[in-house]
Amino acid sequence: MEQFLQQLLNGLAVGGIYALVALGYTMVYGVLKLINFAHGDLFTIGAYLGLTLLASCNLAGLLPIPLAMLAVFVMVALLVALIGFLLERAAYRPLRDAGRLSAVVSALGASIFFQNAVMLVYGARVYVYPDFLRPDFTVSLMGVNVPGVRLLVIVASIVLMLGLWAFIQRTRIGAAVRAVAIDPAAARLMGINVDKIISLVFLIGPGLGGAAGLMVGIYYGQIDFTMGWSYGLKAFTAAILGGIGNIPGAMLGGLLLGVIEALAAGYVAMAWKDAIAFLVLILILIIRPTGILGERTADKL
């Protein structure tokens, strides 16, 4: 029971991170029908910017640690959002009318560019988040001692997801985002500026992805310039699992993938966790090729 609870919470923490990154893939796919291959690298940039702000700029020395963390969290999200915005302007918007394959190639190029930029700026070695930043309290949950950082990661990712959900479902601009995802031309007839909505999506997705990068740094304590590839692949898988283009699907897919992985690591073997996670993906896609929630109501003629 104790092992199950520990693995479940571990899975929810990792899954929350996958979900935040998956949201970036799925939202961009929703409005542009493009897989933003550079998204995983934006996540990496988030992890490195967080380290720079916390350690090198000594924010952690200037402010009480929880406050410094919160400030860095917001700053990283904003900075990575800005990079995402510029990425769309530079790499995708000029190719909007050029066909999908061109944009895909551009996305791959952007990914290589970012990964190498991080390597050149920071070097190719592994970086370690300073130990004193890691919240070291434990919480007793149903008689089980759970590391506080694990709970913080779960809470932070759920808060961000609920915030996004409320924004998309309850606000006028959120409705416009959904409308653009369904039918951009009809959205323009409503007076919606589609370019602005696409820019907004490229602010929100990378912002969440950057925050997730910071969370990985704090949670695992270790980052390297290729981390965007493995996390990006997992998050992309999560987006597919939930149904690409579907926002709740990305959240569900991320959490589910994290929990499956953690349980596989705990009950089977660490080395099998990826194999089992992908096996589940394959099985779900055989039964539901559109992903778990990826079913659009058919428009009648």
Added chain:
Amino acid sequence: MALLTLSGIRVRYGSVEVLHGIDLRVEEGEIVTILGANGAGKSTTLLSISGLVRPFAGEMTFGGTSLLRVASHEVVGLGIAQSPEGRRVFGAMSVLENLRLGAFCIRDTARSEQTLQWIFDLFPRLDERKHQLAGTLSGGEQQMLAIGRALMAEPRLLLLDEPSLGLAPLLVRSIFETVRAINKRGVTVLLVEQNARAALKLATRGYVLELGRVVMEDRAEALLADASVREAYLGG
């Protein structure tokens, strides 16, 4: 001075020219219909008014201002709303959400609520189904929603692209009656139709398009009586 004027509008898709210089005007308060066969350029004409298709030559004005340099999402703010061909309702959103999106450019929410009430009076069916997903509506209900959504923008000019497409005759009559009621409220209507007889009975004036050109323009009664129109569009 006409509310809407098109003069010499030419449009091409890729290298194929589909509109070869359209001249057309709509006066305030009129119902004007554009008739023509499939591929005559009727929908393209409406799309270019809404800015979704860009003419490469010609001039187009609305209330005296040129539409050619207005971004497509700003056209609706000027007072031109369109119910597009194929309805294009947002299927995965509720009826109410669709209608509220129609008022995206309206800042005055209190007035929008009144418009919404008017639309529910025009189409009680939409009121009954306001929480249903638009994609689950019948074809006729989706058409009502597409028109209602356009009206939410409080347009001076309503562009209707084939509102009768695929609907049962009884429903067509009811939709056309509603269009008349909308017009009575002061909304000018430009109606594209293949159902020429019904459209001409409703309209004040009509244009006949053939292969991207206006080949005839007259009062609706005159077109209804015209021998060549009867033969080509009214089944003799």
